Amino acid sequence: MKNRSLVSIDDYTKEEYLEILRVAAEFEKNPVQNILEGRVVATLFFEPSTRTRLSFESAVNYLGGRIIGFTDASSSSVKKGESLKDTILTVCNYSDLIVMRHPLEGSAKYASEVASVPIINAGDGANQHPTQCLLDLFSIQKTQGTLENLTISMVGDLKYGRTVHSLLMAMSHFNPTFKFISPVELKMPDEYKMFLDSKGIKYEEYLDLAENIKDSDIIYMTRVQRERFADPLEYEKVKNVYVLKNDMLEGTKDNLRILHPLPRVNEIDTDVDGNEKAYYFQQAQNGVYARMAIMTKMLGLK
């Protein structure tokens, strides 16, 4: 993984996922160390994403590295019309690693082709966000003790949700069973179902949430957004159907954990927060360890 960019989750093999998770677990035990001392990480946020940026910056800071960058394009030379290529080539002179978030799809791939330092894609429009996927894997492994043979219910917007698509691709290495729970308008796209068919991975599709989480090991919640619906009436019909409530968790498995990429709006009722099966805030903390692992691997320090 040394000096290789991470643009898409399929840039890594199964063995490489496991290696990242192993190093992440090491950092969790010992998160404060000076392994990044003397290193500069650039965080280039061409669009704001406070949560993701803070997670990366926290990871760099705990490991003794330095950070340069900008938090949104309006405060940078980009606003003056500088091309993406010029920005990247310039920043390569000032840093060992670039973390970038950009509203255009494919921007991180392009940056990785022109850059002389490795690029981490921290989100390129609706396309890819691989570090989110690795922290999801880390959370699943930590809570279940394994990634193999798990039943995973994905809930909400399965059509446009890039996190569920990446997680589906990554988990396909570990013989999962999927339950896709969504309104008809937001069903899992055929291309992903065909992919699962080709790998012989089991999946079922459901409309009802409460009925179909009883044998799940993981529930992965996503938000159903109004703007995804052509007909506002359709949205009104389903907006409260895919909301997880504490009483729905009765009779679910003890090892069940609930994940959510955050930010949450109303799709997980706050009465779930106190349930020991709620895991979304720890999940965010796991993001720091996963990002520590990715960056140090990329710089050849682990």
Place this chain on the structure above:
Amino acid sequence: MAEKKKLSVSAITNGTVIDHIPANKLFTVISILGLDKLSENRMTFGTNFRSDRFGRKAIIKVSKKFFEQSDFDKIALVAPKAKLNIIKEYEVVEKWEVKVPEEIIAIAKCMNPKCVTNHEAIATKFKVLNDDGKISLKCNYCQKITTQEYMEIIK
């Protein structure tokens, strides 16, 4: 029979004959090769000839015009079964069958308006997907698929 076919689209002395174009792609081929912009070369074409391979075919003959690999790739995207005959002094001196390329660079536009290639000066790059003659393009950058109906060739 052969004589009759010859009469349908007049013969050329030197140049290229593009045959086995699906009839409904005739004007697309003319456009992507920029043949409508030629000012010197004489061009004739005919369409709705019967074809054993696909319902109706079209044929184009262009005088004093010889094509390059990038042109072959462009033709293959819309007419994957096309054949090119190179004519010198009324004789066919070379025959080419277009081959659908595995990858095309700087030939087509990505149909995704949010793709980085539509906003920065980047040579587009696609993996060509060939589903039994139905061509679609997978963008190397945004990963989105551009289907034939939305395919726009960069001239």
